[in-house]
Amino acid sequence: MDIGRILFHLLFTAFFIAANVVFARAIIYRLRLIFQGRPAFFNEDAKKNLNLPFRLKSFFENVILQKKNFREPLRGIMHAFIFYGFLVYTIHTTSQMIAGVFGYAMEDPYRFMLPDFLFGESANHVYEQIVNYVSLLVLTGLSFFAWRRWIQKAKGLDVHSPASAIVISMIATLMVTTLLGNGAKTVAATYFTEPGLIDGMIGRVWEMVGVSNSSADLVFQIMWWGHIATVFSFMLYVPTSKHAHLIFAPINYFFATDTPKGQLSKLNLEDENAVWGSNRVEDFPWPNLLDGMSCIECGRCQVECPANRTGKMLNPKAIIVELKHQLLEKMPLIDAARAGKTREEAAEAVAALDTGVINSHEGLSEESIWGCTTCFACVEACPVGNNQVNAIIEMRRHLVLAESKMSPELQKAFTNMENNSNPWGVGAHTRADWAQGLDVKVLGETEDKNIDILYWVGCAGAFDERNKKISQDFVKIMKKANVNFGILGTEEGCSGDSARRGGNEYLYQTLAQQNVDTMNGYGVKKIVTACPHCYNTIKNEYPQFGGNFDVVHHSEFINQLSNEGKIDVKVADDAAQGKFTYHDSCYIGRYNNNYENPRDVVKKVSGGKLEEAVDHHSKGLCCGAGGAQYWMEEHVDESNPESMRVNSKRTGQLLDTGASTIATACPFCITMITDGVKAAEKIDSVKVKDIAELVAENLK
Numbered sequence: 001m002d003i004g005r006i007l008f009h010l011l012f013t014a015f016f017i018a019a020n021v022v023f024a025r026a027i028i029y030r031l032r033l034i035f036q037g038r039p040a041f042f043n044e045d046a047k048k049n050l051n052l053p054f055r056l057k058s059f060f061e062n063v064i065l066q067k068k069n070f071r072e073p074l075r076g077i078m079h080a081f082i083f084y085g086f087l088v089y090t091i092h093t094t095s096q097m098i099a100g101v102f103g104y105a106m107e108d109p110y111r112f113m114l115p116d117f118l119f120g121e122s123a124n125h126v127y128e129q130i131v132n133y134v135s136l137l138v139l140t141g142l143s144f145f146a147w148r149r150w151i152q153k154a155k156g157l158d159v160h161s162p163a164s165a166i167v168i169s170m171i172a173t174l175m176v177t178t179l180l181g182n183g184a185k186t187v188a189a190t191y192f193t194e195p196g197l198i199d200g201m202i203g204r205v206w207e208m209v210g211v212s213n214s215s216a217d218l219v220f221q222i223m224w225w226g227h228i229a230t231v232f233s234f235m236l237y238v239p240t241s242k243h244a245h246l247i248f249a250p251i252n253y254f255f256a257t258d259t260p261k262g263q264l265s266k267l268n269l270e271d272e273n274a275v276w277g278s279n280r281v282e283d284f285p286w287p288n289l290l291d292g293m294s295c296i297e298c299g300r301c302q303v304e305c306p307a308n309r310t311g312k313m314l315n316p317k318a319i320i321v322e323l324k325h326q327l328l329e330k331m332p333l334i335d336a337a338r339a340g341k342t343r344e345e346a347a348e349a350v351a352a353l354d355t356g357v358i359n360s361h362e363g364l365s366e367e368s369i370w371g372c373t374t375c376f377a378c379v380e381a382c383p384v385g386n387n388q389v390n391a392i393i394e395m396r397r398h399l400v401l402a403e404s405k406m407s408p409e410l411q412k413a414f415t416n417m418e419n420n421s422n423p424w425g426v427g428a429h430t431r432a433d434w435a436q437g438l439d440v441k442v443l444g445e446t447e448d449k450n451i452d453i454l455y456w457v458g459c460a461g462a463f464d465e466r467n468k469k470i471s472q473d474f475v476k477i478m479k480k481a482n483v484n485f486g487i488l489g490t491e492e493g494c495s496g497d498s499a500r501r502g503g504n505e506y507l508y509q510t511l512a513q514q515n516v517d518t519m520n521g522y523g524v525k526k527i528v529t530a531c532p533h534c535y536n537t538i539k540n541e542y543p544q545f546g547g548n549f550d551v552v553h554h555s556e557f558i559n560q561l562s563n564e565g566k567i568d569v570k571v572a573d574d575a576a577q578g579k580f581t582y583h584d585s586c587y588i589g590r591y592n593n594n595y596e597n598p599r600d601v602v603k604k605v606s607g608g609k610l611e612e613a614v615d616h617h618s619k620g621l622c623c624g625a626g627g628a629q630y631w632m633e634e635h636v637d638e639s640n641p642e643s644m645r646v647n648s649k650r651t652g653q654l655l656d657t658g659a660s661t662i663a664t665a666c667p668f669c670i671t672m673i674t675d676g677v678k679a680a681e682k683i684d685s686v687k688v689k690d691i692a693e694l695v696a697e698n699l700k
């Protein structure tokens with residue numbers, strides 16, 4: 001046997017093993033760093049039920065079917081070209097590796113292909129033609145993304161990104177070498193009896209430039225080696241670059257939690273060793289660190305973020321990327337500090353390290369962290385399954401619970417919640433005053449506690465003058481439908497949404513447990529509320545405290561009453577002359593997928609007409625009040641022409657529809673949009689109304 005050939009394949013095998021070892025070590029090293037983060041859902045409940053069907057479904061939908069990528073159709077299609085191209089190329093590349101490692105024992109080492117080996121030349125010919133077409137589609141996708149980044153310079157993308165240039169060049173090289181190599185094989189005329197359209201055209205080009213039958217094999221071998229060298233380079237480079245999302249994003253989707261989108265993690269406040277929020281990189285739950293490694297830095301979260309869109313410091317992309325950098329820089333130091341020490345000594349050594357992330361970078365400044373409205377637009381937009389909101393809440397918890405750092409306005413709201421169980425600080429004894437004269441059953445003040453539905457009024461509906469009218473109108477609707485309902489009156493407390501999303505987990509848990517105990521004491525089964533924040537909290541987060549209730553938002557409830565014929569809603573008198581639009585609340589929309597119920601209600605009043613704002617449904621722009629922002633002062637940078645209040649930008653979108661009536665379904669939203677209409681000096685010509693008001697005014 002040819003000694004040179006044996007040495008060649010031994011050398012190839014050595015490179016093959018080395019590349020795979022380096023690739024695997026890089027992945028395992030990063031996974032080990034990630035899982036040194038704080039335990040997350042692999043705890044009590046998760047150990048009992050990992051819910052494998054849910055995780056496989058998440059993986060299949062978002063990785064195999066590319067579901068989230070297709071929310072941006074054009075980009076989704078172009079990414080699919082590349083992704084499915086990689087899948088098709090798996091057989092091609094595997095064939096080349098087998099030929100390289102074992103080729104010296106085969107008659108023709110440079111032309112081994114699995115389809116040919118397994119099914120014959122005809123099957124291989126079909127596969128090779130598929131590869132040719134797929135290669136062109138991949139090149140189309142690469143060209144599109146290169147155009148977006150370097151020519152269009154789309155917002156959110158780094159135009160000075162050598163990593164992107166390297167990866168695009170590598171993938172393009174893989175495609176081009178395959179196409180040119182297949183074309184050369186047709187010139188050699190020793191493999192395909194009938195060339196396909198693409199390789200036949202490329203073969204004719206080779207012949208035009210002087211490649212003959214005798215030299216075509218050499219050209220093919222050069223292309224073969226160029227392809228193999230690029231594959232090895234790709235394996236060495238990708239795990240250490242931002243394109244490691246190829247490995248970590250599928251892992252991220254597999255480990256997606258099956259908890260509701262609107263549920264934050266519950267801190268164990270009774271554990272003296274519990275970490276109250278996160279600042280040090282090792283204290284972040286490991287899913288936050290996995291998010292960092294999964295991030296492709298595409299900037300979709302940045303583009304959708306209402307704070308970033310209005311010139312604020314917050315950039316959710318920068319937060320996640322910086323977490324990745326902190327992980328790679330500081331976790332190795334932690335490893336070294338722990339080495340060869342007892343648990344106590346290791347804890348002291350790690351505590352002496354500077355592993356804090358807040359204020360370590362502009363992207364992780366306190367101003368950025370407090371700019372989030374928790375609207376979930378970033379999470380909805382992220383194609384790799386990251387949850388930027390969870391990471392931000394972790395840092396807010398640290399600032400509030402560990403360092404007592406928050407704005408004076410937010411501190412006042414917390415104090416008001418503690419003292420009077422509402423952020424306004426109005427006396428708790430007046431919580432039921434809005435219902436005077438309406439003959440509403442108050443459970444604590446009547447012997448007949450038999451109700452079908454508890455109406456959860458919420459702090460806004462009970463104390464805010466504008467929202468009291470909405471509460472009264474909703475009562476009017478329920479009475480018209482003969483609904484057997486009651487309220488808790490003064491026994492109802494703040495749901496705690498602003499406390500939890502403002503980082504004060506201790507206050508939130510106190511409020512939540514009190515409310516759960518009260519409702520369980522009355523045997524409450526079903527709840528309706530007009531506040532999306534209360535709705536989300538009671539529905540998705542109170543189960544953490546033993547509060548398992550059937551919770552519906554008033555938009556769903558009103559729509560159901562109408563559809564069942566329990567109320568008859570007429571078309572508004574001014575519907576023919578005016579237009580109607582609807583503003584999506586983040587907490588019933590993105591968090592709870594309730595988009596159509598409120599629209600259906602508005603259409604009943606408008607005669608079926610509804611003008612959509614430029615951003616609507618899952619891409620609806622936040623009003624700016626969520627995430628406890630309602631209680632904090634929003635700062636506008638006068639020197640930045642893009643800087644404005646979030647509600648002003650959203651109101652502008654709604655006014656651009658030409659609507660004379662803007663419908664809302666949230667007490668925070670109606671306040672913010674009304675303020676925006678006033679600022680635009682349109683309050684005399686444009687009405688802002690809750691859907692309950694629209695229905696109450698047009699009941700037959």
